[in-house]
Amino acid sequence: MQDIEVSIVIPTKNRVNSLKKTLESLFVQTYPANKYEIIVCDDNSSDNTEETVKELMRKTQHNLRYTKVISKIEGPAKVRNAGINQSSGKIIGFTDDDCIVSKDWIEIAVECFKKHKEACGVYGTVTTVGDCKNKKFSISRRVDVSKDNGSYVTPNVFYKKQVLLDVGLFDTDMRYMQDIELGWRIRKKGPIIFEQSLRVNHRILCASVKTYLKRLKRTEYWVLMYSKHPEHLKEDNLILGHLYNKSPIYVISIFFTFGLLLLRSKLIMLFIIATIGAYLWAHVFVDGSYKKYPTRLAMFPRYSVTDIIRFAYSLKASIKYGCLVLF
Incomplete structure (x- = not known):
C-alpha cells in the first residue's frame, strides 16, 4: 500500500x-x-x-x-x-x-x-x-x-x-x-x-410518496447546520434573517387564513387573496419559464402539503436547537 x-x-x-x-x-x-x-x-x-x-x-x-x-x-x-x-x-x-x-x-x-x-x-x-x-x-x-x-x-x-x-x-x-x-x-x-x-x-431516485414525505425530515438537519454555523445565516441572505425561502410566508398566510375563517372575520377575503399571492410568488412565478406555470398551478396540493410539513419540521428544530430558521 x-x-x-x-x-x-x-x-x-x-x-x-x-x-x-x-x-x-x-x-x-x-x-x-x-x-x-x-x-x-x-x-x-x-x-x-x-x-x-x-x-x-x-x-x-x-x-x-x-x-x-x-x-x-x-x-x-x-x-x-x-x-x-x-x-x-x-x-x-x-x-x-x-x-x-x-x-x-x-x-x-x-x-x-x-x-x-x-x-x-x-x-x-x-x-x-x-x-x-x-x-x-x-x-x-x-x-x-x-x-x-x-x-x-x-x-x-x-x-x-x-x-x-x-x-x-x-x-x-x-x-x-x-x-x-x-x-x-x-x-x-x-x-x-x-x-x-x-x-x-x-x-435518479424514484421514491414512493411515503418515502418522499419521510425524507422531508432532513429539514431539521438544515436548522442544525445553521445552529452549528450561525455565520451562514448572513452569508446565505435568508429572508428577514430567518426564512430560508418564500414557502414559510405562504404557510403562515395559510394559518392566518384558517384562523380568520374560524373567527368569521371580515378580513378573510383579504387573507385569501394574500395566500393565493404568496403561493404564486413562492411556487409559480419563480422564473421566466411561462410554459411551466400551468403545471406549477396544478401542483398546488403537493406543494401545500410539503410546505406545511417542512415548516413544522423546521419550527420544531428551531425550538430544539435555539436557532430560528424556517423552511
Missing part, C-alpha cells in the same frame, strides 16, 4: 447491483491502478453485498477493499468516517453506490490538486440520469451540480486526508446534509475548487 496516493471511499447499503456498476467505472480509470485504492464501506447490508464485493476482490487486479460497519448511529457519516480511518492515500475521493464516474475522474482530481496547491478540496459536475416515468405514484429526487454552488455533495468530491483529520471528519450528528456541513468546516481552512470537467453521473 506504499504507492497508494488516492483512496476512494464508497458507502453502501443494500444496493449491490448499482454498486457493481460503480465499481466497474472505477476499474477502468486512466489513473495508474497501483496508485489508488477503493474502499467499500458496507452499512450492515442485508443483501449479498459482502459476498459480491469479496468475489470482485478475488478477481480484480485493483486495490479493492471491503469493510462492514455496524453501528447504532444512523446515516452515512459514520460509514464514510470508517473508510477515511482505514485509507492509505493522501487524497480521499468520495462517490456513492448509485453513481458512474468518468474514466479520467481520479486523474482530473489529482491534477487539480497539483494546479491549486492551496486547495483543501475539489468537487465537480453531477448529472442525474434516468427518469421515473415507468414508476407510478413515485417522486423523483435529482442530484445535479453544474456550477460552483457550495454543495460539496459526496457523489463527486475529493479532500486532502490531513484536512479531513484536522476538521474532525463527517459529523455523525448529521443524519442528512453531512457532506455540506463538512464542506462548510473545511472551507474555513482553505478553498474547495470546483472543476467542471470532473464528472459523475448519478442515478
Whole structure:
C-alpha cells in the first residue's frame, strides 16, 4: 500500500447491483491502478453485498477493499468516517453506490490538486440520469451540480486526508446534509475548487410518496447546520434573517387564513387573496419559464402539503436547537 496516493471511499447499503456498476467505472480509470485504492464501506447490508464485493476482490487486479460497519448511529457519516480511518492515500475521493464516474475522474482530481496547491478540496459536475416515468405514484429526487454552488455533495468530491483529520471528519450528528456541513468546516481552512470537467453521473431516485414525505425530515438537519454555523445565516441572505425561502410566508398566510375563517372575520377575503399571492410568488412565478406555470398551478396540493410539513419540521428544530430558521 506504499504507492497508494488516492483512496476512494464508497458507502453502501443494500444496493449491490448499482454498486457493481460503480465499481466497474472505477476499474477502468486512466489513473495508474497501483496508485489508488477503493474502499467499500458496507452499512450492515442485508443483501449479498459482502459476498459480491469479496468475489470482485478475488478477481480484480485493483486495490479493492471491503469493510462492514455496524453501528447504532444512523446515516452515512459514520460509514464514510470508517473508510477515511482505514485509507492509505493522501487524497480521499468520495462517490456513492448509485453513481458512474468518468474514466479520467481520479486523474482530473489529482491534477487539480497539483494546479491549486492551496486547495483543501475539489468537487465537480453531477448529472442525474434516468427518469421515473415507468414508476407510478413515485417522486423523483435529482442530484445535479453544474456550477460552483457550495454543495460539496459526496457523489463527486475529493479532500486532502490531513484536512479531513484536522476538521474532525463527517459529523455523525448529521443524519442528512453531512457532506455540506463538512464542506462548510473545511472551507474555513482553505478553498474547495470546483472543476467542471470532473464528472459523475448519478442515478435518479424514484421514491414512493411515503418515502418522499419521510425524507422531508432532513429539514431539521438544515436548522442544525445553521445552529452549528450561525455565520451562514448572513452569508446565505435568508429572508428577514430567518426564512430560508418564500414557502414559510405562504404557510403562515395559510394559518392566518384558517384562523380568520374560524373567527368569521371580515378580513378573510383579504387573507385569501394574500395566500393565493404568496403561493404564486413562492411556487409559480419563480422564473421566466411561462410554459411551466400551468403545471406549477396544478401542483398546488403537493406543494401545500410539503410546505406545511417542512415548516413544522423546521419550527420544531428551531425550538430544539435555539436557532430560528424556517423552511
